[in-house]
Amino acid sequence: MKFTLSWLKDHLDTTAGVAEIAEALTDLGLEVEEVHDPAARLAGFTLGKVLEAEKHPDADRLRVCRVETDRGEAQIICGAPNARAGITAVIAHPGTYVPGIDTTIQVGRIRGVESHGMMCSEREMELSEEHDGIIELPSGEVGERFVDWLAVHDPAKVDPVIEIAITPNRPDALGVRGIARDLAARGLGTLKPVESAPVPGAFPSPVGVTIDADTRDGCPVFAARVIRGVRNGPSPQWLQDRLRAIGLRPISALVDVTNFFTFDRNRPLHVFDAARVSGDLRVHRAAGGETLEALDEKTYAFPEGAVVISDDAGPESIAGIMGGAATGVTEETVDLVLESAFWDHVQIAMTGRALRINSDARYRFERGVDPAYTLPGLEDATRMILDLCGGEASEVVVAGAVPDHARAYRLDPARVRSLVGMDLPEAEQRQTLTALGFTLEGDMAHVPSWRPDVMGEADLVEEVARIASLTKLEGRPLPRPSPGVTAPVLTPLQRREQAARRALAAAGFNECVTYSFIDAAAARLFGGDDRLALENPISSEMTHMRPDVLPGLLQAAARNQARGFSDLALFEIGPAFHGAEPGEQHLQVAGLLVGRAVPRNVHGPARDADTFDAKAAAEEVLAALGAPAGVQVLRGGAEWWHPGRHGRVCLGPKKTLGTFGELHPRVLQALDVKGPAVAFTLWPEEIPPPRRAGAARPALAASDLQAVERDFAFVVDDRVEAAKLVSAARGADKALIEDVRVFDEFAGGALGEGRKSLALSVRLQPRETTMTEAEIEAVSARIVEKVKAATGAELRG
Numbered sequence: 071m072k073f074t075l076s077w078l079k080d081h082l083d084t085t086a087g088v089a090e091i092a093e094a095l096t097d098l099g100l101e102v103e104e105v106h107d108p109a110a111r112l113a114g115f116t117l118g119k120v121l122e123a124e125k126h127p128d129a130d131r132l133r134v135c136r137v138e139t140d141r142g143e144a145q146i147i148c149g150a151p152n153a154r155a156g157i158t159a160v161i162a163h164p165g166t167y168v169p170g171i172d173t174t175i176q177v178g179r180i181r182g183v184e185s186h187g188m189m190c191s192e193r194e195m196e197l198s199e200e201h202d203g204i205i206e207l208p209s210g211e212v213g214e215r216f217v218d219w220l221a222v223h224d225p226a227k228v229d230p231v232i233e234i235a236i237t238p239n240r241p242d243a244l245g246v247r248g249i250a251r252d253l254a255a256r257g258l259g260t261l262k263p264v265e266s267a268p269v270p271g272a273f274p275s276p277v278g279v280t281i282d283a284d285t286r287d288g289c290p291v292f293a294a295r296v297i298r299g300v301r302n303g304p305s306p307q308w309l310q311d312r313l314r315a316i317g318l319r320p321i322s323a324l325v326d327v328t329n330f331f332t333f334d335r336n337r338p339l340h341v342f343d344a345a346r347v348s349g350d351l352r353v354h355r356a357a358g359g360e361t362l363e364a365l366d367e368k369t370y371a372f373p374e375g376a377v378v379i380s381d382d383a384g385p386e387s388i389a390g391i392m393g394g395a396a397t398g399v400t401e402e403t404v405d406l407v408l409e410s411a412f413w414d415h416v417q418i419a420m421t422g423r424a425l426r427i428n429s430d431a432r433y434r435f436e437r438g439v440d441p442a443y444t445l446p447g448l449e450d451a452t453r454m455i456l457d458l459c460g461g462e463a464s465e466v467v468v469a470g471a472v473p474d475h476a477r478a479y480r481l482d483p484a485r486v487r488s489l490v491g492m493d494l495p496e497a498e499q500r501q502t503l504t505a506l507g508f509t510l511e512g513d514m515a516h517v518p519s520w521r522p523d524v525m526g527e528a529d530l531v532e533e534v535a536r537i538a539s540l541t542k543l544e545g546r547p548l549p550r551p552s553p554g555v556t557a558p559v560l561t562p563l564q565r566r567e568q569a570a571r572r573a574l575a576a577a578g579f580n581e582c583v584t585y586s587f588i589d590a591a592a593a594r595l596f597g598g599d600d601r602l603a604l605e606n607p608i609s610s611e612m613t614h615m616r617p618d619v620l621p622g623l624l625q626a627a628a629r630n631q632a633r634g635f636s637d638l639a640l641f642e643i644g645p646a647f648h649g650a651e652p653g654e655q656h657l658q659v660a661g662l663l664v665g666r667a668v669p670r671n672v673h674g675p676a677r678d679a680d681t682f683d684a685k686a687a688a689e690e691v692l693a694a695l696g697a698p699a700g701v702q703v704l705r706g707g708a709e710w711w712h713p714g715r716h717g718r719v720c721l722g723p724k725k726t727l728g729t730f731g732e733l734h735p736r737v738l739q740a741l742d743v744k745g746p747a748v749a750f751t752l753w754p755e756e757i758p759p760p761r762r763a764g765a766a767r768p769a770l771a772a773s774d775l776q777a778v779e780r781d782f783a784f785v786v787d788d789r790v791e792a793a794k795l796v797s798a799a800r801g802a803d804k805a806l807i808e809d810v811r812v813f814d815e816f817a818g819g820a821l822g823e824g825r826k827s828l829a830l831s832v833r834l835q836p837r838e839t840t841m842t843e844a845e846i847e848a849v850s851a852r853i854v855e856k857v858k859a860a861t862g863a864e865l866r867g
Contacts (some may be wrong), residue, residue, distance in 0.1 A: 071233065071235075071244055071333075071334065072231055072232070072233045072234050072315070072316035072317060072333075072574045073231070073232060073246045073249065073316060074229040074230065074231050074232075074312060074315045074316070075088060075091070075229055075230045075231075075232070076225070077246050077315075078091070078232075078246055078249065078250055078253075079249035079335070080246070080262070080263065081246055081247045081262055081264075081335075082253055082254060082258070082259045082260070082261060082262065083259050083261075083262055084112075084253070084258050084259025084260075084262040085219060085259070086228045086253075086259065087107075087196070088105055088107055088232070090258065091232070091324055092105050092232060093194070093821065094253060094256050094258055095234055095252075095253070095258075095405075097250070097539050097540075097541060098252050098253075098536060098537070099237070099240070099242050099536055100234045100236070100240070100254060100342065100433055101234060101235045101239060102232060102233070102234050102235075102236070102248065102250065102428065103233045103234060103235050104230040104232075104233045104356070105230060105231070105232050105233075106227045106230065106232075106233075106234045106357070107230040107231075108196075108197075108217070108220075108227060108229070108230070108673075109122050109217045109221075109228045109230070111169055111196070111214055111592055112195060112217045112220075112228070113158050113215070113217055113587070114162070114163070114167070114317055115161065115162055115166065115167040115190065115195065115215070115216040115217070116139065116140050116160075116161050116213055116214065116216060116547040117142075117158055117159070117160065117161065117207065117210040117211065117212060117214045117215075117216060117219065118137045118139040118140075118158070118159055118160075118161040118212055118213075119137065119138045119158055119159075119212050120135050120136075120137050120153065120154065120155050120156065120157050120158075120159060120189075121135075121136045121137065121138055121143070121155060122135065122136040122155050123135045123136075123148075123153050123154045123155050126180075126181060126183060127182075127183070128181040128182060128183075129180075130148050131149050131182050132147055132148070132180065132181065132765050133149070133153045133154075134146050134147060134183055135147070135153055135189070136437055137159070137161065137187075137189070138212050139161050139163070139187070139212065139213065139245075140212060141163060142185045143580050144161075144163075144186045144187055145184060145185065146161075146184060146186060146188065146189055147178075147180045147185035147188055148188075148189050148204065150189065150191065150203040150204040150758075151196055151203055152202075152204060152747075153189065153203075153204060154188065154208060157204075157206045158206065158208075158209070158600065159189040159190075159197050159204050159205060159206065159207070159209075160189065160195070160204070160205045160207070160209040160216050160575075160847045161189060161190075162174055162175045162176050162187055162188040162189075162190055163175065163186075163187050164186060164187060166187075166188075166212065167795065168188065168190065168194055168195070169194075170190075170191075170193050170195055170196045171194055171285070172536075173561070175187060175188050178524070182494050183424065186467045186638075189204045190204075191203065191204050194203060197227050197230055200354060202255075202273065206321070206395075207219065208496065208584065208603075209223070213392060216803075217500035219308050220535075221454075225833070226307075226308070226311035226312075226755055228722060229311075229315060231315050231316065232548065233664055233773075234249070236437075236772035238437055239370065239436040239523040240523065241336065241434065241437040241439065241520075241523070242336065242440070242520045242521055242747045243524065244333075244336045244433075244434050244437065245334060245336030245337070246333060246334050246335075247333045247334065247335055247336075248520065249827070250262075250338060251505075251507065252506070252508060252537075254505060254535055255502055255506050255537045256539075263420065263748070264806055265494045266389050266449055266661040267449070267453070268445035268448055268449050269318055269452045269453055269456065269463050270463075271295065271462050271463060271464050271466065271736050272462045272463060272467070273462070274294055274464060274465055275296050275465055275466070275467045276294055276296055276344075276464070277294065277344065277347060277349075277350055277351060277352070277407050277467070278350035278353050278419060278467055279292050279293070279294050279350065279352075279467050279468070279469045279839070280350065280353070280469050281352075281353040281354075281469045282350075282352070282353065282354040282355065282478075282605055283468050284354075285353055285355050285377055286353060286470060287412055287414060287417075288355070288389075288413065288414045288417040288655045289376040289377055289389065289412070289414070289417075289470065289847040290409055290412055290414075290441075290471065290472070290473040290565045291408070291411060291412050291441070291444055291468065291469070291470040291471055291472050291473070292351075292353050292411040292436045292466065292470055292472050293409070293410050293411065293444060293445055293448050293466055293468045293469075294351060294407055294408060294409045294410070294448075294466070294467055295448065295452065295463055295465065295466045295467065296405060296406070296407055296408075296464040297405070297406050297408060297452065297455055297461070297462070297463045297464070298344070298405040298458070298462060298464075298640050299404060299405070299460060299461040299462055299463050300324070300381070300404060300405070300406060300455065300460055300461035301332060301460055301461075302323055302324050302399060302400070302401055302402075302403045302404075302406075303321050303322070303323060303460060304320070304322065304323065304792055305320055305322065305326040305327070305458065305460075306323075306458065307322075307700055308327070309330060309458075310357060312330070313326060313329060313330070315823075316333065322399065322400075322401060323458045323459050323660040324399045324403065324406060324455065324459065325341070325456075327339075327426045327451055327454050328340065328341060328451065328769060329430075329456065329698070330454075331431075331447060331451050332430050332431065332434065332487070333482050334438065334441075335443065335447060335450075335613030336434055336520075337439060337440070337443055337444075337447035337451075338395050338431035338434055338435065338438055338439070339408065339409065339410050339429065339448070339451050340387065340408075340409045340431075341399050341406045341407065341409070342386065342387075342393070342397040342398075342399070342406060342407040342409065343397050343399045343400065343403045343405075343406060343407075344405035344406050344407050345379050345399065345403070345404070345797055346396060346397045347386065347407055348381045348382040348383040348589045349354065349381050349382035349383075350381065350382070351379055351380070351386070351407070352379070352380050352381070352382065353377065353378075353379055353383055353389060353469070353472075353511075354372065354377070354378065354767075355374075355375050355376065355378075355409075356372035356374060356375065356376045356377075356385070356434045358372065358373060358375075359371060359372070359375060360372045360384065360385050360386075360531075361380070361647075362378075362384075362385045362386075362387075362392055362394050363394060363396065364388060364393065364395060365392055365394070366392065366427075366461065366798040367395065370425045370427070371459050372385065372388075372425075373421070373424045373425075373684055373757060375388070376388075376389075376417075376420075376421040376424065376425075377413070377417055379409075379422065381397075383558040385663075388414035388421065388425065388427065388433065388714045389411070389413060389421075389859065390411065390417075390418045390421075390431060390435045390507055391418065391421060391422050391425070391427055391429055391435075392427055392429050392431065392432075393433055398861070406455075408448060408451060408452060408455070409448075409650045410444050410447050411444065411472065412441045412444045412472065412542060413435045415435060415437065416436075418432055418435040418436040419432075419436040419606070421826070423435065424770055425633055426546075435834035436807045438522040438523075439520075440478065440519050440520035441472050441473050441475055441519055442472060442519035442520075442699075443519070443520070443787040444472055444801070445466070445468070445472070445651055448466065449466075450699075455528065455716050460833055461767035466624070474743070475517075475519050475520075475522070476516065476517075477513045477516070477517050477525075478511075478516040479512055479513060479515055479517070479524075479526055479527045479530055480505070480513050480515075480527055481499065481500070481510070481513050481514070481527075481530055481560040481612050482513070482527065483495075483496040483499055483517045485527065485528075485531050486499060486531050486534055486535060489528060489531045490531060490535045490540075490543070490594070491543060491546060491710075492535055492538060492542060494535075494538055494853060495533060498534075498538070499534045501531060502533065502534050502537045502538070503530065503534065504791060505537075506518070506521075506533060507520070507521070508530075508539070513573075515530055515804070519624050544789030548656045549675065556755030562759065563657060563754060563755060566695050566696075566754040567643055567657065567659075567754065568695060568756070569694045569695055570643055570659045570691050570695060570752070570806070571643055572692055573693075573694035574659075574661060574687070574690075575690060575692050576641075577638045577687055578639055579640060579641040579661055579687070579689055579778070580638075580639060580640055580641070580811050581640075581641055581642065581643075582623055582626050582640050582641070582642045583642065583644070583660060584619075584622030584623070584624065584625070584626060584644075585612060585616075585622065586615060586616055586645060586647075587604065587607065587608065587611075587612030587613070587614065587615065587616070588611075588612065588613075588614055588615075588621045588622065588625075589610065589611045589612070589613055589614070590603070590613050590614055590744035591740065592614075592615035592616075592621040592625070592741065593613075593615075593616065593617060593621070595618060595621070595710055595737050595740055595741070596616075596617050596708075596710055597617050597618070597708060597709075597763070598614050598615075598616070598617040600630070601649060601650050602614045602616075602617060602647055602649075602650060604669065612770065614651070615647040616646055616647060617647060617648065618646050618658065618660070618751065619643075619644055619646050619658045619659075620643050620659035620660050620662065620709075620710075620720055620733075620749055620751060621642075622642060623640050623642055623660055623661075623662040623749070624662065624733075624741045624743050624747070625741060626736070626742050627640060627662060627743050627747070628741055628742045631664070631743065631744055632742075636664070636665045636744070636857075637665035637666045637669065637847055638661050638662070638663070638664040638666070639661070639662075640662045640664075641659070641660060641662070642659075642660055642761065643657070643658070643659050643660075644657070644658065645657060645658070646857075647656045655755055656753060656755055657753070657755055658751055658752070658753060659683070659691060659728075659751070659752040659753075659754060660747060660749065660750070660751045660752075661688070661691075661694065661750050661751075662747065662748075662749045663679035663683055663684060663687070663747070663748050663749065664679065664680065664743065664745070664746070664747045665678065665679065665746075666678055667671065667679035667683045678746050679746060679747075679748050680732075680746070680748060681715050681716065681717075681730065681731045681732055681748055683748060684730040684731060684748040684750045685703075685717070685730045685733075685750070687730075687733075687750060688719060688728055688730045688750035688752060690752075692719065692727065692728070692752065692757070695752075695754055695757050696757065696760060697727060697757045698758070700721075701720060701721060701727065701794055702720045702721070702722070702797070703717040703718065703719060703791070704718045704720050704723065704791075705715065705717065705718070705791065707729045707731065708720060708729070708759040709734070710733060710734050711729060711731050711732070712731060712732035712733060712734050712735070713734075714731060715731050715732040716730060716731020716732060717729070717730060717731055717754075720850075721758070726753070726756065726758060727752060727753060727756050727757055728750060728751055728752035728753060729750065729751050730748070730749070730750035730751075731748060731749075731750075732746065732748050733745075733748070733749055734749050739840070745787065771837075773835055774838055775835070775836045775837070775839070776806070776837075776840060777833055777834060777835045777836075778833070778834040778835075778836075778846055779831060779832065779833050779834070780831075780832050780834070780840060780853075781813075781829060781830070781831050781832075781851075782799075782829065782830045782832065782853060782854065782864040782865065783814075783827055783829045783830075783861035783865070784827065784828050784829075784830070784857055784864065784866060785821060785825055785826070785827050785856060785863065785864045785865075785866045786821075786825070786826060786828060786861050786862065786863040786864075787815060787824060787825065787826075787862065788824050788826045789824060790861050790862075792815075794831060794860055794861050795812070795828055795857050795859070795860070795861055796811075796812065796859045797809045798856045798859070798860035798861065799830055799832055799853050799857055801854040801856055802849065802853040802855075802856045803834075803849050805837070805851075806834050806835065806849060807834060807835075807836065807849075807853075808833045808839075810830055810831070810832050810833075811830065811831045812828055812829065812830055812831075813829055813830070814827075814828070814829035815827070815828055815829070816829075827866050828863075830857075832853060833851060834846065
């Protein structure tokens with residue numbers, strides 16, 4: 071939102087300067103992004119008088135000028151065609167910065183002749199695009215500051231421009247008057263009164279207006295009137311200057327009036343050329359597929375349900391967003407239809423997003439305008455059009471009714487202290503709300519129609535504290551409980567989250583924090599569907615809630631690889647979503663390794679990250695989270711994992727704690743990640759809690775007796791998992807068998823097609839007495855029997 075200081079003073083009677091106003095605005099929550107002050111930029115320029123102008127001896131287009139300045143006579147070389155004796159020009163002495171050419175003037179030598187300064191054009195001083203010659207002033211004294219001369223003769227050129235950032239909850243600040251109201255409430259001046267006197271209708275309106283019954287939720291009220299006999303020429307200079315100052319191009323008086331009210335009072339309006347309107351105007355919903363060439367010279371096809379304004383010939387305007395080219399006003403317009411309406415903000419946002427149109431009207435309507443100013447705004451604009459363009463106005467025709475936004479909330483002066491921590495007298499609180507337009511009746515505060523963001527008692531407190539200035543907050547210690555150690559406040563899941571974060575950071579992973587929104591294609595890659603689609607997404611890249619944390623990590627890896635960082639270890643802990651209802655989300659720990667796990671070094675060659683690196687990281691996190699030691703690694707992960715190169719960490723076949731392994735090549739290709747890439751995902755909520763709160767590890771049960779190791783080689787079908795053999799072998803004697811490991815695998819040769827040999831090493835640890843050979847043989851027989859029963863294995867000869 072941009073405005074000039076003089077424009078602000080139309081609404082605010084103040085003596086405050088630009089710096090004081092800018093500081094107050096930021097403190098009020100209307101953050102100042104930029105202050106463009108021409109007076110400060112032009113402070114170093116002074117006036118001079120050209121005494122002589124002779125042709126340069128070595129250049130036909132250059133003149134050697136003798137100029138009287140505040141520093142005495144100076145020789146200046148000038149190439150402007152109007153450089154001649156007797157004119158008053160603007161001088162830049164050596165050392166002066168010229169903004170239009172981004173140069174600091176120095177003493178120079180041009181074709182062998184010295185030049186001590188510069189005579190400037192308007193473009194070189196960023197006053198306009200005029201650069202056909204240097205500035206010729208009709209008056210002025212030698213040595214007078216140019217900004218002082220402009221302040222008297224052309225003040226618009228030195229009018230400071232302030233740009234502020236508007237948060238979505240402050241639509242009232244999208245009009246200069248709303249900004250002035252905030253400053254007046256702060257005490258930087260007095261808000262000037264305004265009057266909206268109705269303009270009597272001289273004749274019945276020949277153009278009627280209607281709203282379809284099924285459209286009143288999208289357009290509660292639509293008002294219009296015809297103004298005939300206007301002269302639509304250029305708008306007056308003051309209006310053109312204001313629009314140019316905020317970056318708008320003046321078009322014509324009628325269009326400039328609507329733009330003025332858009333920024334002055336946050337009241338978008340529209341004008342139709344009455345000669346091009348066929349019959350009455352009708353507000354209705356589009357059936358879908360209708361087209362309209364808009365004022366931006368683009369053709370749009372309406373989606374089904376969009377609100378449009380039509381006449382007997384068809385659609386004439388994209389309601390609340392942009393008018394149509396067919397009924398737009400031109401310099402030949404004599405009769406016009408002036409429209410003022412109140413549009414539903416959700417409807418405007420949906421239509422604007424569907425058509426991909428950004429306009430000042432859409433920006434304001436989707437944030438909220440003052441419904442009570444719908445009809446007064448029409449009257450004020452009518453009066454300005456009559457003053458600038460002449461003509462006579464018809465009676466106003468209205469369809470629908472202004473929606474009732476009246477609401478009131480109780481003002482409790484004590485809540486300012488309890489919610490914000492500020493001690494403000496009740497009289498000051500009431501005075502603040504009154505200055506902001508609230509009406510106080512007893513302890514009830516009635517909210518003004520231009521503040522749709524105030525929706526409760528806490529908002530009243532916010533307004534009072536904001537105007538008083540949150541910089542006055544003082545740090546106060548919280549009350550301490552009775553002596554002693556406070557009880558822990560973290561939940562078990564929060565403690566697990568902290569433990570996982572510490573473990574991964576200690577392992578060399580870098581933490582990422584990515585959005586919970588991803589695009590539709592990425593969501594589908596990881597099992598997402600339309601249940602996770604957002605009705606009102608931020609952008610096309612954030613249309614779905616993420617079904618998994620990995621897409622965000624992969625996109626982060628792709629961005630890093632594009633910038634030359636190829637070896638990455640990233641992790642994130644955050645929610646993933648498996649449904650759209652409350653509670654249909656789960657905490658997920660995800661890690662990603664891309665590129666080299668071990669860089670090239672003096673001890674050996676580089677090594678790319680592989681599945682076992684991901685497994686090791688996952689096991690480290692599981693250990694930190696207190697997962698049971700007896701987990702299994704099974705097949706059958708989701709489709710985004712590489713088949714045969716991943717595993718599920720499980721407690722039994724039905725309870726999965728996480729997955730690790732390589733990611734599928736098509737996933738990497740779709741997300742533009744250059745492999746190899748391995749990852750793991752864990753679900754801390756699936757890890758069972760310890761059997762007894764605060765239970766410690768059991769005492770070490772060491773044995774002095776000699777352990778015995780026996781090796782077994784089994785021939786099995788090549789589809790049998792080694793984990794099944796290990797599990798069966800352990801079950802042969804849980805008291806004696808301490809450990810079972812796979813130490814060899816062989817396939818092919820004499821074993822034949824589809825067969826493989828797996829070698830197990832079994833460690834037996836007696837606890838009470840040394841084992842005899844017979845006992846060892848008995849346990850070995852039970853191991854062979856168990857493995858054979860579980861997998862169909864045969865002992866290899």
